[in-house]
Amino acid sequence: MQRNPVGKLLLFGATGDLSKRMLLPSLFGLHADGLLPEGLTITGSARGDEDDDSFREIARAALDEYLSDDRKDKEKIASFLQRLSFQPADLSDESTFQALADKIGDISGGLAIFLSTAPSLFEPAVKGLEKVGLAGDTVRIGLEKPLGYDLASSREINDTVAAVFPEDRIFRIDHYLGKETVQNILALRFGNSFFEPVWNAQGIDNVQITIAETVGLEDRAGYYEGAGALRDMITNHTLQLLALIAMEPPARYSKDDIRDEKAKVFRSLRVMTPTDVPQNTVTGQYEEGAVSSKVVKGYDDELGYDSDVETFVAIKAHVDNWRWQGVPFYLRTGKRMAKRRSEIAIQFKPVPHSMFSGRGGLLQPNTLVIRLQPEEYIELLVMAKEPGLDRDGVRLREVPLKLSLDTEFAGQRRRIAYERLLLDLIEGDQTLFVRRDEVEAQWVWTDAIRAGWAANGTKPKHYPAGTWGPSAAIALTERDGVTWQDD
Structure with missing residues (x-):
């Protein structure tokens, strides 16, 4: 695609945790490798009384804490810090925007804005930017999730932003789409001829997608109480992974072709009725247990009061189209789980006839595991014969054919997701960003599940921290003869 880099970048929330851990180290990585446009300035903004010098010290401390030792080049850090400046602003106070516009100055060379804030601040932020001239034709805006809490609030936010920015200048960020392994799903599917003939209901028995965390609330209690696992992880990351697995082959690697095919998947998701929901979903909430041999509190104990918010959800989903009819997609996410893991497991159908059964050889269906x-x-787990003379029968065993991306590309530096996404925002490439129709189709499906929980009075089932969730999640798959990929 033709790239159109901007000359200026504005970071809201520049002194916050996301900025320190991810955004500033990512921008430095791009700077150190000569990938940022020459002369690009980076203006940080947040509430408070920081100035240019104190913000540069905040950035220096963040780089010292979060960069690996081999990336700490003093000269490059010093030159990166010279790109930085700071202007305080309160997104809820329109009067603070003019000083921000004055600080940024001329934007005829293009401005990219990264906005990570509570949904309630989107409207005043966008209106404030427009009022002081920071929303014109040369400006594009990146919006960090969450984009609402249901379809209605998502539409309200999208309408607010769309009143000022057209769709081709809106970059909705799901950081999972910037992960190298996630993009490798496209290379695996559409760059190799041997998968496509069996990548359908005739060849695949089921698909499992797991995003498991070992952490608890940390400092996100306020957000998580209003979101829960379904909104926080399923509506965002998990459904995007499902779309990459289920989408039809795009004609080109372009923003329109890829996002068109993902949107078709979301529109094909079977929307559950209140009657469907109890049979196809499980909710849970962690209680006291042990994670990595350390005793941890339960969710309610961490909050200090009783809550019915789910920290775990498992779902049996279906994509109702020609390719996937009848194939269950099992989705699972949770906090305080047994292991930290994000992966996709695709189980193929067994061979139609086993020639080895008369000699004692037992076959397992092939499974493709994509670990993120x-x-x-x-x-790829395949069947192989164990060495031996076979006088007492044929012994077959499942063996892995494994491609380690860490090992195979050991000589190349692996970039974190925000490096790619920030560079794409700066250069104007929307391919890895989420389009409005995708977001709203996801909410239609998610809202139906929440409505089913409400109609049935569903409360989360407790599970001990450090486990794989409530036992009902095991039953969700095992009544179909399927076992979660937990090894």
């Missing part, structure tokens, strides 16, 4: 974190690898 903490390790990054692609593994």
Whole structure:
């Protein structure tokens, strides 16, 4: 695609945790490798009384804490800090925007804005930017999730932003789409001829997508109480992974072709009725248990009061189209789980006839595992014969054919997701960003599940921290003869 880099970048929330851990180290990585446009200035903004010098010290401390030792080049850090400046602003106070516009100055060379804030501040932020001339034709805006809490609030936010910015200048961020392994799903599917003939209901028995965390609330209690696991992880990351697995082959690697095919998947998701929901979903909430041999509190104990917010959800979903009819997609996410893991497991259908059964050989269906974190690898489990003379029968065993991306590309630096997404925002490439129709189709499906929980009076089932969730989640798959990929 033709790239159109801007000359200026504005970071709201520049002194916050996301900025310190991810945004500033990512921008430095791009700077150190000569990938930022020459002369690009980065203006940080947040509430408070920081100035240019104190913000540069905040950035210096963040780089010292979060950069690996081999990236701490003093000269490059010093030159990066010279790109930085700071202007305080309160997004809820329109009067603070003019000083911000004065600080940024001329934007005829293009301005990219990264906005990570509570949904309630989107409207005043966008209106404030427009009023002081920071929303013109040369400006594009990146919006960090969450984009609402249901379809109605999402539409309200999208309408607010769309009144000022057209769709081709709105970059909705789901950081999972910037992960290298996630993009490798496209390369695996559409760059290899041997998968496509079996990548359908005739060849695949089921798909499992797991995003498991070992952490608890941390400092997100306020947000999480209003969101829960379904809104926080399923509506965002998990459904995007499902779309990459289920989408039809795009004609080109372009923003329109890829996002068109993802949107078709979301529109094909079977929307559950209140009667469907109890049979196809499980909710849970962690209680006291042990994670990595350390005793941890339950969710209610961390909050200090009783709550019915789910910290775990498992769902049996269906994509009702020609390719996937009848194939269950099992989705699972939770906090305080047994292991930190994000992966996709695709189980193929068994061979139609086993020639080995008369000799004692037992076959297992092939499984393709795409691990996103903490390790990054692609593994195909295939059947092989154990060595031996076979006088007492044929012994077959499942063995892995494993491609470790960490090992295979050991000589190349692996970039974190925000490096790619920030560079794409600066250069104007929307391919890895989420379009409005995708977001709203996701909410239609999610809202139906929440409505089913409300109609049935569903309360989360407790599970001990450090486990794989409530036992009902095991039953969700095992009544179909399927076992979660937990090894």
